[in-house]
Amino acid sequence: MDNIKYELTESDIPHTWYNPAYDVGGIAPILDAATREPVSREALARSMPPALVEQELSQEPEFEIPEPVRQLYAQWRSTPLFRARRLEKALDTPARIYYKFEGVAPTGSFKPNTALAQAYYNKLAGKTGLVGETGAGQWGSAVALAGALFDMKTKVFMVRVSFEQKPYRRTLMETYGSVCTASPSTETESGLAVLAERPDHPGSLGVAKSEALQFAFANPEYGYTRGSGLNHVCAHQSVIGQEAVKQFELADDYPDIVVGAAGGGSNLAGLAFPFLRKKLAGGRDVRLIAVEPAACPTLTRGRIAYDHADSAGLTPLFRMHTLGHKFIPPAVHAGGLRAHNIAQVVSRAVEDGLMEAVAVRQNDCFEAGVLFARAEGIVPAPESTHAIRGAVNEALRCREEGVGKTILLGLSGHGDFDLVAYQKYLAGTLSDDALSDEALQDGLDSIPSPVLV
Numbered sequence: 001m002d003n004i005k006y007e008l009t010e011s012d013i014p015h016t017w018y019n020p021a022y023d024v025g026g027i028a029p030i031l032d033a034a035t036r037e038p039v040s041r042e043a044l045a046r047s048m049p050p051a052l053v054e055q056e057l058s059q060e061p062e063f064e065i066p067e068p069v070r071q072l073y074a075q076w077r078s079t080p081l082f083r084a085r086r087l088e089k090a091l092d093t094p095a096r097i098y099y100k101f102e103g104v105a106p107t108g109s110f111k112p113n114t115a116l117a118q119a120y121y122n123k124l125a126g127k128t129g130l131v132g133e134t135g136a137g138q139w140g141s142a143v144a145l146a147g148a149l150f151d152m153k154t155k156v157f158m159v160r161v162s163f164e165q166k167p168y169r170r171t172l173m174e175t176y177g178s179v180c181t182a183s184p185s186t187e188t189e190s191g192l193a194v195l196a197e198r199p200d201h202p203g204s205l206g207v208a209k210s211e212a213l214q215f216a217f218a219n220p221e222y223g224y225t226r227g228s229g230l231n232h233v234c235a236h237q238s239v240i241g242q243e244a245v246k247q248f249e250l251a252d253d254y255p256d257i258v259v260g261a262a263g264g265g266s267n268l269a270g271l272a273f274p275f276l277r278k279k280l281a282g283g284r285d286v287r288l289i290a291v292e293p294a295a296c297p298t299l300t301r302g303r304i305a306y307d308h309a310d311s312a313g314l315t316p317l318f319r320m321h322t323l324g325h326k327f328i329p330p331a332v333h334a335g336g337l338r339a340h341n342i343a344q345v346v347s348r349a350v351e352d353g354l355m356e357a358v359a360v361r362q363n364d365c366f367e368a369g370v371l372f373a374r375a376e377g378i379v380p381a382p383e384s385t386h387a388i389r390g391a392v393n394e395a396l397r398c399r400e401e402g403v404g405k406t407i408l409l410g411l412s413g414h415g416d417f418d419l420v421a422y423q424k425y426l427a428g429t430l431s432d433d434a435l436s437d438e439a440l441q442d443g444l445d446s447i448p449s450p451v452l453v
């Protein structure tokens with residue numbers, strides 16, 4: 001038996017974004033780091049266009065998608081939902097496994113869903129450029145694409161370890177017309193400060209974020225963009241889950257389990273929250289599972305506290321799971337999952353027991369990724385192999401227990417630019433980068449004190 005592909009028509013592309021803050025009953029206020037009072041709209045507006053400030057603070061259930069953005073979505077959306085019968089067979093499981101494939105976007109992952117929205121609102125607010133930070137290069141590519149499509153210049157600070165491991169991502173950004181700089185760089189104060197302390201610093205998302213923010217403050221024609229974490233970003237990703245809900249109607253099935261890779265939390269939120277919304281409205285029960293790297297275990301070993309989203313402490317304080325803003329994760333290949341913190345909405349869902357979290361090791365993820373590639377023909381992004389590992393573990397449990405559950409996994413992107421990582425895995429030289437208790441403690445000690453929960 002072969003796979004089945006469930007496709008929607010253009011008119012099925014959502015007309016609204018779901019607000020995930022509505023689903024978790026609101027999120028804790030964002031606090032000014034100095035006064036520890038809720039930040040004002042004006043303060044947020046210093047690095048965010050007004051429409052996004054409204055979305056960030058809104059309790060409304062949904063926001064309308066501007067027509068120019070929706071038209072650009074139609075270039076590759078809706079994305080396909082597959083029933084992975086060949087993977088089921090390879091696992092000899094009674095489970096029904098589905099995957100929602102976001103790798104059909106021009107840059108190979110889900111990130112343009114929000115990059116286009118942010119470009120649109122920044123341009124509307126008079127910005128002529130966009131700046132952002134990138135880990136594996138996926139966010140930078142999405143910003144570069146959005147800049148090209150909205151005729152804006154773009155600047156991307158790329159975490160140095162990925163800059164070196166993934167040279168083709170940089171070329172992709174440059175092809176779209178972007179200027180890509182390895183971080184830590186000598187172009188910003190925070191980059192210089194980090195290099196003075198440690199000249200061979202591998203970089204981290206937190207450091208790159210500080211650099212991009214400082215660049216935006218120094219060059220006000222550039223709008224600062226966010227690849228993950230914030231509420232409005234998670235909202236934009238809800239097109240993934242909304243489409244999946246409709247596709248399950250076509251399949252005449254419904255997931256018992258929804259699994260996603262968790263870095264900053266946005267693709268997981270976008271996939272899972274529309275199902276959570278249905279459940280909370282009296283629909284069918286569904287287990288939501290966040291899968292994170294054991295090397296950067298924000299949800300499973302971090303603590304819930306107010307912390308910055310960047311390493312230099314330039315952002316306000318967010319209440320969320322955090323490993324501490326100075327935490328430097330080992331250099332695993334899933335660069336997009338190397339964040340010390342997670343979206344407030346995902347954090348809240350885990351805290352309230354609406355979502356589970358598990359941590360998995362790099363080699364186990366690549367094992368699942370290779371199994372997936374051989375069964376399904378798609379080489380998954382290293383980040384996406386986390387969702388696959390989580391789904392495979394659930395499918396194997398179904399086999400043990402002899403129950404046929406329906407599992408939906410978020411295939412957040414393809415891994416065509418990540419073949420160096422696969423090469424290492426296949427050669428048996430991929431490390432498991434176990435996280436030392438000392439590095440973990442150092443990170444946790446950087447949560448601003450007095451610690452506010």
Ligand SMILES: *Cc1c(COP(=O)(O)O)cnc(C)c1O
Binds near residue numbers: 227228262
């Ligand atoms: C960025 C990225 C992720 C992780 O980001 P989230 O905000 O946690 O969704 C996962 N998969 C891919 C392919 C990515 O590019």
